[in-house]
Amino acid sequence: AQSVTQPDIHITVSEGASLELRCNYSYGATPYLFWYVQSPGQGLQLLLKYFSGDTLVQGIKGFEAEFKRSQSSFNLRKPSVHWSDAAEYFCAVGADTGNQFYFGTGTSLTVIP
């Protein structure tokens, strides 16, 4: 079955530290990959997306993600976290086969001073 996994339910990092949020997917076809961020009580904001081409994708707010086909992963990274990055992060994956689109379960990020 198709699936999207975010293994970390909750992550705590210190302000200024680096961040990596994991996303793994299970699809037979080449997927469309997205990362969204959601602040409390807000809608989802697109951070970045990957459809094809360069496997390292730059997004907004200093985030980047790397598509690794061999590992079926699309991990989100930021070199230096700011307190305002505290939020819920959702990986999402789509595939043309069956017009499928799924969100991962999310990773909650806490940033400590």
Add this chain to the structure above:
Amino acid sequence: DTEVTQTPKHLVMGMTNKKSLKCEQHMGHRAMYWYKQKAKKPPELMFVYSYEKLSINESVPSRFSPECPNSSLLNLHLHALQPEDSALYLCASSQERQPRGTQYFGPGTRLLVL
């Protein structure tokens, strides 16, 4: 401009009430979506409209009734809801229908059913 607007921001309704949620986008997107999101959970797809036609209904109870009056507007009519329907309701739009289309989300309507 990647803005999707939703009204109202908050809504409290009784189980016998009828209310509507509204969503609007002016990006020329041809696909629009309704999602339901419970606290600490990912959004769950409810409905997809593509070119103003309902293309996906994810087995949503009939007490939720979507409507797409034109390509910029999407409504969700609510009737005889249950307390478990309390959630954040998100609207999204995309140029193409999922999965290819990048979805842009509104801020949501927080619904409380008493």
